[in-house]
Amino acid sequence: MKVRVKVCSLLLGLMLAACAQATPLPTSTVAPPVIEESQLLPASAPMVSVPAFAERMARVQAALQAPIPILLLEGLDEAQQAAQTLVVNDARVLEYVRDPNTGAPLRNEVFNVHALRPSDITDATIVCQQAECYRVEIYNYAYNLTTMAVANVTDNTVLVVNFFPDTQPDLNQQLTDLALAIVQASFEKPGVAEALGVQPDVANALMASTKTALNRTLCERSRHLCVAPTFVSGERALWAIVDLTDGQLVGVRWTQLGPSSEQPPTEQTLQNEVVTRQFCDQTNSLARDGWTLNYGLTSSDGLRISEVRFNDRPVLVSAKLVDWHVSYSQTDGFGYSDAVGCPVFSAAAVVAFEGPQVEALPDGFALVQEFRSEIWPAPCNYSYRQRYEFYADGRFRVVVVSLGRGCGTQGTYRPVIRIHPAGEALTFSEWDGAAWQAWATERWQLQSSTTPYTPEGYQYRFTNAAGAGYYLEPGRGQFGDGGRGDQAYVYVTRHHPDKDEGDADLITIGPCCNTDYHQGPEKFIEPQPEAITAAPIVIWYVAQMENDGTPGSEYCWADTVPENGIYVPRAWPCAAGPMFTPIP
Template sequence: MNIAIKISIAILFFGLLLITLYWFIPYNERTADSKYDMSKEEILLPKYNKNIYKEIPEVKEYIEDLNILFKSGKSILELNDNELDNYGIEAQKIVLENKEFTKDSKQGEKLLHNDMMRILPVIVSSLSKAEQEKCKSDMCYQAEKYNFVTNTTTVAIVNVDAKKVLSVKRYINMQPDISLRLKYIAQAIALHAPEVKEKLGTKPSKKDMSMANVRGNLKDSPCENAKHLCVAPTFTDHKNEKALWAIVDLTDLKLAAAKWAGLGKTTTPACISERTLQNRHIMETYCQKNTRLKKNNWDIQYRLTGSDGLEVIDASYKGKPVLKSAKIVDWHVSYQEKGAEALDTTSPTYFDGRIVEYNIGENGEYLFGYNDAMGCPMFSTSVVLPFNAPQVKELLSKDGFMLTQDYRNPKWPMACNYRYENRFEFYDDGSFRVVGVNKGRGCGENAIYRPVMRIDMDISEEENFYSYVNNSEWKAWMVEGHEKVKDNIKHAYKIVSANDETKGYYIEPNYGQHGDNSRGDNANIYLTEYKEDEGSKDLLTLGSCCNLDDDGMNRYIDKEVSTLNKNLILWYVPRIRNDAKEGSEYCWADTVVGELGNLEVKIWPCSVGPKFIPMDQ
């Protein structure tokens, strides 16, 4: 045996020994030195004067443009032509000449800082029915601007061919997706922040950073109170299982704070390659028009929305109307940590486009996180995008079919990347189920997920809603309101026609009875009267990611408004806790070494959502 063969055998032996030690030594022992200790949670407050950021080229140019703008007597900063196509350039000219669109840019004679945020081709879910007709043949665009002083987003629909603004809507205390220019500014501030460099131990680069356009906020701070616009670019340290969130205040153009957060164990930080999204096909086929599906006595239409995921509309069963609309408008994501006493709550936060929120509780604990929106690939700056076109599949139970859409971050299943599935199950007996599936991985092993489901039934124009109480009787809801869904009641609610209360649907919450390893919905349910501005078109970010007492619909609740004989909207919000403990993983994903010695992605999904069952079946 020559020396080369002996060396090869020795390398193979020691390699197998190391792999054996890694996999069979208990997890807590082998990671004692590297695993991030959550008890040492650290909040890093800025210790340098914010003026240092004014010399960053991107910030300096932005401030200079604002000064020139205000000296000219204007206060709406336009998007640069490099962010727009030719129609977008024309749409910006049209909308900036519209008095309704620009009227909140002044307070008396005082100019208020406004930025144009996005101008993009309109998609069908953003239009009223009247606008849909006008935009069938004409080129229409959606324009958005943000008022930094009043924290108001203004959205206009522009018919470029007719050179006319079709509608203007204002959303108070709601924030839009940020412009590319502001995203680059947030990245530049994070890269130049001395605190970030010190904590990372090296000068960061743009390739090390993710999620610079994701909105987030902090409770009891200007961010939670929506006074400042903030994002939180993130630097991931896979070796030590933690991530540094650099919270950037885009109102004051500075670093507001930074914090370490644990990621959870992972086998490899390597990015798993994915196939390229067929963006243009998805946009043209599923975002810019409705698609019809007829199957198993069901006749439905569906579309991908700008920010509200997959939406089913105008669904009927055996010719009878069932649904006007059903969709998952948001995923609220929060993480529980310690160290609240060190939080700087004077500024709000964004995390790679997500707005980051902090909710301070007792015993030094707090919640932080953001709201995930799911949007069309070429329209939305949401980071959770459709991976492929909607799919129609047979149910495993063989008694119906599902319409499903896979949304994911491009780098999933790496840490701080997310994957969601929007699923609608249609059964052969006329039942249907709205399902949200979380496939991990997220930014840590202590997450709380809350998908916000909006359901508009089509039983009749006048409906009534009941809950089953005392295991014996049905009680009508008289006014708008909400409650915690009761445990283990098969038909906990029903929605019926006010003209014939034998016609309607029972609502069956998920308690884990569907054979998908679900641990239940643990949901809140809300009832409101239909209003066009409350979700009939795409919604901006709805509510707080981290205030567990407010799922977002509280703003719509008016306990003086009767819900008897009304067109009603149901909001259903499950609450899920993830689990990364070996053997009990839930809402989790990881890259592991498979049976054949190759890396593979393993998923432990969590599925939630109610089932609607016809009362006459």
């Protein structure tokens, strides 16, 4: 983008003109144009003509007239095509392709077909360890519903079909390209670029495939499929929010990035093929300090650990990082729903940087994975870290870290952690200030300034029939890692081995920008919470961290700074995550 160049050229022209004239320039009585921080296109605005969208809608109309009204994904190989055919002909999938009252076709589309990774395999798909299996993701625009199915093309069967209301699959490249085409066509309309003071170059778009939301539009709470290609201009970022359901630019939003040296690191050590081969396409094992576990990178759920045992006693079935929700406004409700994961053939917006590393601790060890945008820490680029800390006394901690820098100085990060404890008959309890109170049904709770803790700092615990289990200690700034307190939402849901509620790789399950408990896990609680007394459970932990780019108080922030004559990255990380302590 050339806003800064244009401004400098204008100033230079005025200076030269002043030097050439004996009399001063007249003072203008016209105020300079003001670029609004947020602008919505009115509902009555004329539709933008985008040939790519028109061609796409012609295919949609043809699909609606077909016996099976599902727009199929093109460009597949033979095995992917076989998987797609199996799934779109499955009776369970066809249940939602027509209106139940009139039989009218509903708009459905296959978004992705990809080979099943080790992290996707569950009890229901265990046969895929030997068979060739594919995951097929279908989006229903009418219901805002995602269908995820696993097809075994070795014996031509559909193993599982799962439905996720109010969720959307990750975008494929065709939809990403369409979003950029809509942005380009919109800014080519007379007066748009002039009004905004900028003409974005779609070739320089960041986060173009990352889903978003925007209040006061159909993108609010992600009711429509919306994305936000972002363009950096000086110390500001322009978000072009595109509604892919209707094929329109619905609004734009400027955010302040804060001053930056704008000198990203010149060397990149992303070893994508090695990382994919060693950590995405296979499961790895680790044994140390009495702990044994398996680990691997997922497509979009970060670094996943599984079959975790301490002194040969089962501790966790699995743990992983499902989403990063990044909001930049309390009122307009816009931002990103980020995913982290494998660098190749992945739905992740921020990819793995090298592979997992084992870090020694004074009384244990940590398994650490870095995820980075390619030119982090430049504005509108992100870096995240996962840490699983294991201690020789049986404690463990699940930690997530944001290293900035993001697309604004008023961002709130909400990472969604999923923790599946081992045990089929667990009871989850909270400390009320005097005694432990068991939760009878699925529910959620927010950590606040009035939350009571035990003298040791515990807020929750889960135990089996014999009384063994773990205390859960949320972050309050006490772990010595710079964290300022988690302000965490904790959700407890009942685990169902017969349906996938996160055992396999999850799509983005919540909108980016909700400020209340609607972060995604509530979908597995509402509308009818189930009993969780003496039951298998899943714990969801969603911390809330606000960034700060103010010099001297940086948090969730990053920049490049000169050091020894060269620019190097500097980060002010924010960390969150609970500690688990064994119950004696």
